Amino acid sequence: MFRGTELGHLVFVALLVGLGFAAVVGSELEQLTPLVLVVPAAFVGIAVALHLFLVITGFRGDQLLLPLALALTAIGLVFVERLGPPHLLLQQVTWALVAAGAFVATILLPRDLSVLSRYKYTWAIAGLALLASPLLPVIGREVNGARIWVGFGDLFSFQPAEAVKVVLPIFFAAYLEEHRELIATPPRRVGPIPIPPLPYLAPIVLMWALAMGVMILQKDLGATLIFFGIFLAMLYLATGRAAYSIAGVLMLVAGGYAASRLFDHVNARIVVWLAPFADELRFGAGYQLVQGLFALGNAGLLGAGLGNGMPERIPVVWSDFVFAAFTEEVGFVGALALLALYLIFVFRGMTIALRAPTPFLQLLAGGLSFALAFQTLVIVGGNAKLIPLTGVTLPFLSYGGSSLVTNFVIVALLLRVSDITMRVRGG
């Protein structure tokens, strides 16, 4: 089946990556190596191959999500070239290839998505194992103060928390679908406080304990927020009862406050967030955030011009502060367009969720879309000092393999849900 809309969008993706590399390399001619010609070409090759793959397999799903994901990935490659040390670019484009492979596998492999809901406890256990794996002695790694990495030698390391972002919505969707008849039963009340039925109450408490564990043992504030956020959002999608989710947020705030009093590494994040310019922080723990804020402040309406700013002053800019770097160089206008791309992506994902034929698929698509939206919010908010800074990636844009692969699996799952919807409806 011909996918003209998708192909049309891909032309613009190719232009974007070409012009982006031209601007960056034009600004720093000493970076003119064969690699900067090969990488954009290879990326366009991957994009076209994925498109042709969907055409050949007669795929009927959505035609907008893949170009959106690829456009964001293209901007990501431009900024890895712009910001990172030279070897990162080669690594990132290799990861893009792996991500494309994961995308193809997700489209092809499970014949029927009900496999996902049938083995839901297997998924739950897999998710827990992934989450706990960085704590294991041999393979676990602590990088920049957070114990969230798993590695084998120097060759291979990844962040299991990223994969949990896919596994968790699968499990929750299956679990909440199974207990959906309870939605109609009004909650019992203790005084004015509604107490949810046990099948909802147990996971709320369990997830809360788990989130606290991640925050304390792995020192990863971002993962804590995202796991618990996905869970509360899906609970709301399934039950339509805001009270449960609000209670969850209050539990998280209370737990976070207690943790910040008890544990230094949680407290340090909060202190930096509240006053990064304080004398003792400005050149210490707050330095990264301070430089990020300068970058945002320098941006103005149109920015310094791609390749013309000074974002390299921000430490680890290519993973934590891509948004600030992007904004510094393309300005408010560019940042607005970038956020609009994310918005359209999430809107599309939610539309796919609304139209899906079964509650499981609806919850799955809704949960995955929310995960991406929330992650974007958490890191952009962290860059702008709206909320405490966490180490999560900006989806598709930040340097990082685990994140890119996971996000392309999410795109593939959303496409599959929309494909099923089209086939069921005969549209």
Added chain:
Amino acid sequence: MEIPFQLALWGVRVAFLLVLYLFLIRAFASLSRSLRIESELAARNALGYLIVQRTHAQGPRVGERLPLRALSSIGRDAANDVVVNDEAASARHALVELTEGSWWIQDEGSTNGTLLNGSRLARRERLRDGDVVEIGRIGMRFESQVRYGSA
């Protein structure tokens, strides 16, 4: 560096932003196009309609045909199949259902009730062609697209 090169570089930077916006506009256009197709499909394949007869300034227009599916919820909330924008309407107000060839309507425990041909709905009632359903200040005539007895 010489001036022509700097000018060309400036051009490339502007072109990057321009392409970013062109892509955004195209993405937005295909988003809104597919939403429009969806609502047209829903309207064309409707099993029945509620045709607005009486309304107010903020409500739907007179003569607007609100499509019905086999099971349609009516209410003020945007998640309903038929959205009635009236302050007297409950978030989830009433339910219209097609079962074994005949149409039924029931009130979903709304605060201000549903009127069928002028009398307040107490239980599930048959809904026939030409019946008038009133919710708040909005009155709608029911029209079925299904031939009775044949389904």
